[in-house]
Amino acid sequence: MILLITGGAGYIGSICVEELLRQGHEVIVVDNLQEGHREAVPPESAFYEGNFGDRDLLETIFQKHSIDGVIHFAADTRVESSMIDPGQFFNNNVVNGIALLDVMRKFGCNRMIFSSTAAIYGEPQYNPVDENHSKLPVNPYGESKLMFEKILDWYHRAYGLKFNALRYFNAAGASRTSAMDRGFLIWKWSKPWKLSQGKQSLSNLHPEDSVIPRHWWHPRNWPTGNLAGIRNSQNWKKSSPQPGNGTESILMDTLQP
Numbered sequence: 001m002i003l004l005i006t007g008g009a010g011y012i013g014s015i016c017v018e019e020l021l022r023q024g025h026e027v028i029v030v031d032n033l034q035e036g037h038r039e040a041v042p043p044e045s046a047f048y049e050g051n052f053g054d055r056d057l058l059e060t061i062f063q064k065h066s067i068d069g070v071i072h073f074a075a076d077t078r079v080e081s082s083m084i085d086p087g088q089f090f091n092n093n094v095v096n097g098i099a100l101l102d103v104m105r106k107f108g109c110n111r112m113i114f115s116s117t118a119a120i121y122g123e124p125q126y127n128p129v130d131e132n133h134s135k136l137p138v139n140p141y142g143e144s145k146l147m148f149e150k151i152l153d154w155y156h157r158a159y160g161l162k163f164n165a166l167r168y169f170n171a172a173g174a175s176r177t178s179a180m181d182r183g184f185l186i187w188k189w190s191k192p193w194k195l196s197q198g199k200q201s202l203s204n205l206h207p208e209d210s211v212i213p214r215h216w217w218h219p220r221n222w223p224t225g226n227l228a229g230i231r232n233s234q235n236w237k238k239s240s241p242q243p244g245n246g247t248e249s250i251l252m253d254t255l256q257p
């Protein structure tokens, strides 16, 4: 398949790109590098530096490549920042997303896998949290993701968009070629590596990381859809509002022409 990956220079996106290429897919990445790293994008993929909400850029990309489906990772993701500047989050995570959907529609591309978040649930009323749990986000980040899920649903009803929204919880783990080897370092990538090398003690982590039991998943498992936990926990459950639980066949079916 020919897949457009938004945010493919970011943490989860770049590891996903690596895996999709390994599986033989053709990959096109769009990322404005506000958080991502150009070096993280494997050279076998086409790379466009820019805003995924820029309609002119998107039209250029869709004209040049016969894209079968979009895997949408790009977003503003820092919860604390969303409390300070919600407008930025709604613009990037909602308004830009609508531009992307409209250009997809213009070019007859009607398949998307969306990176949602467990933050749409808000404070857990029970554990493990499942898909029937109330959705009451407690920050603009979670709210923006819930809004986009609802927009996807309306595009499905009105325009026949096929989509799958995955509500990720805690991702951890490096790429096959190792983020460290690529010569750059951000905390999300380096922390699990340092821990595995015994170079950082648990007490140096954010308190939440060490005391709250969590269900972690490795981004390398994304394309296989299994989202296997790398650390045991009962707290979060992987979730998707669509039928199915994110197994490989269901994810790939979403993108299959």
Ligand SMILES: NC(=O)c1ccc[n+]([C@@H]2O[C@H](COP(=O)([O-])OP(=O)(O)OC[C@H]3O[C@@H](n4cnc5c(N)ncnc54)[C@H](O)[C@@H]3O)[C@@H](O)[C@H]2O)c1
Pocket: 006, 007, 008, 009, 010, 011, 012, 013, 030, 031, 032, 033, 034, 035, 036, 037, 050, 051, 052, 053, 072, 073, 074, 075, 076, 077, 092, 096, 115, 116, 117, 118, 167, 168, 169, 170, 171, 172
């Ligand atoms: N990391 C986690 O544990 C986690 C948990 C839940 C949900 N998610 C979701 O998964 C997705 C990926 O998360 P991540 O941890 O890899 O984040 P990340 O910040 O590492 O990656 C996001 C990428 O999107 C790019 N981007 C942002 N806005 C853009 C724009 N307007 N145009 C083009 N590129 C843009 C950034 O430069 C970055 O490369 C996000 O949508 C996030 O909300 C992540």
